[in-house]
Amino acid sequence: MKNTTPQFKSNAAEALADQQLQKALGNVRVGFIEKRQIVADALPEFEALRDNARDIKNHTLAHLDLYLEAYCEKVEESGGHVHWAQTAQDARSIVLDICRKANARTVTKGKSMISEEIAINDFLEEQGIEPVETDLGEYIIQLRGEAPSHIIAPAVHVLKEQIEEDFRAEHSHLKADRNLDEPETLLDEARTVLRQKFLDADVGITGANFLVAETGTSVIVTNEGNGDLTQTLPKVHIVLASIEKITPTLEDVSQILRVLARSATGQEMSVYTTFSTGPRREQDVDGPQEYHVVLLDNGRTNMIGTEFQDMLRCIRCGACMNHCPVYHAVGGHAYGWVYPGPMGAVLTPSLEGVEKGGNLPNASTFCGRCESVCPMRIPLPKMMRHWREREFERGLNPTVQRWGLKSWAWFAKRPRLYALGSRLAMASIALLGGRKGRLSALPLAGGWTKYRDLPAPEGKTFQQQWQSSRGAKS
Amino acid sequence: MKQPKVGLFVTCLVDLFRPNVGFSAVELLERAGCDVSVPPAQTCCGQPAYNSGDRADTRAIAELVIAAFEKFDFVVAPSGSCAAMLKKHYPELFAGDDQWEERCKQFSDKVFELVSFLTDVVFLQDLPARYDGTVTYHDSCSGLRELGIARQPRKLLNMVEGVEIKEMKDPDVCCGFGGTFCVKYADISNEIVGQKTADIENTGADLLLAGDLGCLMNMAGKLQREGKATEVRHIAELLAGRLDGPSIGGRK
Ligand code: SF4
Numbered sequence: 129m130k131n132t133t134p135q136f137k138s139n140a141a142e143a144l145a146d147q148q149l150q151k152a153l154g155n156v157r158v159g160f161i162e163k164r165q166i167v168a169d170a171l172p173e174f175e176a177l178r179d180n181a182r183d184i185k186n187h188t189l190a191h192l193d194l195y196l197e198a199y200c201e202k203v204e205e206s207g208g209h210v211h212w213a214q215t216a217q218d219a220r221s222i223v224l225d226i227c228r229k230a231n232a233r234t235v236t237k238g239k240s241m242i243s244e245e246i247a248i249n250d251f252l253e254e255q256g257i258e259p260v261e262t263d264l265g266e267y268i269i270q271l272r273g274e275a276p277s278h279i280i281a282p283a284v285h286v287l288k289e290q291i292e293e294d295f296r297a298e299h300s301h302l303k304a305d306r307n308l309d310e311p312e313t314l315l316d317e318a319r320t321v322l323r324q325k326f327l328d329a330d331v332g333i334t335g336a337n338f339l340v341a342e343t344g345t346s347v348i349v350t351n352e353g354n355g356d357l358t359q360t361l362p363k364v365h366i367v368l369a370s371i372e373k374i375t376p377t378l379e380d381v382s383q384i385l386r387v388l389a390r391s392a393t394g395q396e397m398s399v400y401t402t403f404s405t406g407p408r409r410e411q412d413v414d415g416p417q418e419y420h421v422v423l424l425d426n427g428r429t430n431m432i433g434t435e436f437q438d439m440l441r442c443i444r445c446g447a448c449m450n451h452c453p454v455y456h457a458v459g460g461h462a463y464g465w466v467y468p469g470p471m472g473a474v475l476t477p478s479l480e481g482v483e484k485g486g487n488l489p490n491a492s493t494f495c496g497r498c499e500s501v502c503p504m505r506i507p508l509p510k511m512m513r514h515w516r517e518r519e520f521e522r523g524l525n526p527t528v529q530r531w532g533l534k535s536w537a538w539f540a541k542r543p544r545l546y547a548l549g550s551r552l553a554m555a556s557i558a559l560l561g562g563r564k565g566r567l568s569a570l571p572l573a574g575g576w577t578k579y580r581d582l583p584a585p586e587g588k589t590f591q592q593q594w595q596s597s598r599g600a601k602s
Numbered sequence: 603m604k605q606p607k608v609g610l611f612v613t614c615l616v617d618l619f620r621p622n623v624g625f626s627a628v629e630l631l632e633r634a635g636c637d638v639s640v641p642p643a644q645t646c647c648g649q650p651a652y653n654s655g656d657r658a659d660t661r662a663i664a665e666l667v668i669a670a671f672e673k674f675d676f677v678v679a680p681s682g683s684c685a686a687m688l689k690k691h692y693p694e695l696f697a698g699d700d701q702w703e704e705r706c707k708q709f710s711d712k713v714f715e716l717v718s719f720l721t722d723v724v725f726l727q728d729l730p731a732r733y734d735g736t737v738t739y740h741d742s743c744s745g746l747r748e749l750g751i752a753r754q755p756r757k758l759l760n761m762v763e764g765v766e767i768k769e770m771k772d773p774d775v776c777c778g779f780g781g782t783f784c785v786k787y788a789d790i791s792n793e794i795v796g797q798k799t800a801d802i803e804n805t806g807a808d809l810l811l812a813g814d815l816g817c818l819m820n821m822a823g824k825l826q827r828e829g830k831a832t833e834v835r836h837i838a839e840l841l842a843g844r845l846d847g848p849s850i851g852g853r854k
Binding site for chain 1: 612614616617618619620621622624625640642643644645646648650651652653654655656657659662663666743744747748774775776778779780781783784785786787788789790791792793794795797819820822823824826827847848850851852853854
């Protein structure tokens with residue numbers, strides 16, 4: 129996926145001016161949040177489960193090499209194949225190779241953020257292989273030629289009316305006077321259209337929510353059942369997953385599952401939780417003949433042992449963006465790459481480089497609502513601040529900002545001079561404010577006064593008044 | 603109980619823009635039986651540097667603050683965000699430093715945000731205030747999420763005679779201030795504060811309160827730009843009954 133993160137500011141300005149998008153974002157602000165709150169309140173051990181989930185992943189990351197090895201052995205034992213992909217390019221070549229060997233013309237796909245990260249759809253198309261998204265949201269944005277704007281609700285930026293329009297244009301073979309008013313009728317129509325694609329597909333690609341080291345199993349959670357058809361009907365099943373999806377045992381997975389759906393959609397469990405281990409065995413009624421796992425690194429091992437390691441606990445539930453005021457304001461596309469919201473603000477600079485992704489960790493008010501809901505207790509604001517520190521160390525932030533900060537800090541470290549300077553400054557701003565008590569413009573404060581008035585200071589500083597009246601005491 | 607010695611950390615915004623909040627804090631602390639001092643050697647808690655990634659300057663500022671305040675029994679700030687900086691983030695700055703780690707911990711343990719200090723530590727029982735009108739209270743982010751302040755301000759407001767509290771739909775959602783965020787990402791900040799002022803207006807309250815001057819100036823500035831009549835004050839001003847002067851951004 130093309131990265132437009134460096135243009136975050138102009139992306140954001142466009143998003144703010146986009147009325148349809150703003151209307152669609154209105155739904156994120158309410159639905160997800162209320163639903164999560166209800167199920168979290170209903171489960172007395174929810175907070176303890178979050179601690180537990182965090183501990184499980186911390187333990188796994190501390191022994192990642194060990195668990196990865198164990199996982200690979202188990203996959204091979206069950207007749208599957210593991211392919212290591214260091215980069216996105218490697219992963220694409222591996223997938224193409226498998227598709228070529230299977231003479232694949234059509235590939236069905238379950239929802240997978242890794243497939244977005246390695247931009248597999250465009251690549252397969254270039255190679256003459258047709259990728260078909262089977263998750264309703266992914267299907268919609270594939271029709272629209274867009275990228276997902278949310279990690280669990282890829283089409284959350286699209287209004288129902290827009291989907292109806294897209295379906296009528298794309299499914300022109302269906303009756304023109306059919307009713308597409310309800311989300312259910314849209315889903316039914318997508319199902320009908322996709323049914324044949326499922327049957328035609330030679331290869332099915334899914335992501336994985338977990339890879340179980342103990343058994344070599346990949347686990348997906350979905351609400352539509354499309355993932356199951358994607359991975360059982362074609363001859364070949366490819367699992368695309370990044371290395372941090374490893375979880376030691378089935379018991380561990382069941383622990384984390386208890387916080388995943390609750391945090392994501394406010395469900396106790398997703399509708400389908402599917403476990404796949406290896407290809408079809410003789411006694412199985414269905415399943416693929418080949419089972420491949422492509423394990424992607426793409427910069428993740430570089431995060432281990434750094435202040436960004438905690439980010440690898442992320443289970444992609446989306447709660448952080450659902451609760452983020454910045455995401456609510458601009459939506460997911462403004463972030464410019466695969467991962468939006470607070471988790472994207474930490475992950476994008478980690479995976480794509482701070483030169484490209486540096487805008488994102490700065491575009492946060494540090495309100496901390498993301499951390500307060502993250503089921504894996506990832507300290508997202510703290511890690512965004514770490515990115516700001518790295519940028520500062522390397523002199524990557526704009527010169528004017530640096531200069532302003534440095535001169536302010538110079539005064540802040542010298543209380544006497546600071547007191548003198550601030551008295552003068554406040555007295556003059558107070559004068560400018562006059563009797564109105566506020567300013568609608570002030571030199572160098574354009575960022576503030578573009579949208580708000582600046583409340584005028586009282587005139588004399590607190591210290592000035594205090595030290596002259598009662599200061600002797602301190 | 604012996605009279606606790608309290609060092610008031612005024613905060614830079616209160617010092618510069620709204621001294622009335624500082625005097626209100628002193629009044630409330632003294633009413634609660636504290637011996638209040640205001641060390642002159644204080645400027646700012648260092649958040650502008652800290653949140654811009656400038657750790658070296660932040661540390662230098664933090665050392666000054668600690669040195670100026672460590673002699674008190676308690677350090678109190680009329681701001682959740684500055685108090686959280688002193689209490690939660692200073693220790694991160696000195697982690698692993700032989701000379702400073704323990705010294706900083708001793709200091710940080712003594713730091714409190716004003717309103718929660720009044721309710722949870724010195725158990726302020728009666729207030730001089732009376733206000734005949736409706737108020738709504740915004741939970742500023744750092745105070746709420748880093749220090750767990752939500753119940754305390756409401757408890758004190760309920761002790762003020764005449765006050766009726768009208769809650770916003772989302773009092774705990776960020777107002778879009780975020781320190782330098784509000785000027786660096788002015789467009790986004792504007793959208794967020796616009797949602798907030800709509801929520802404030804829907805309550806019909808005539809006075810907006812909060813415990814952080816940064817957020818208050820942001821919301822006041824937006825309300826005034828929108829031509830709204832809602833007045834804005836720091837909660838300490840109401841609790842101390844210091845309502846004679848103009849409200850934040852109000853006519854003099
Ligand atoms: S960072 Fe936390 S809240 Fe955000 S997607 Fe990952 S697990 Fe969910």
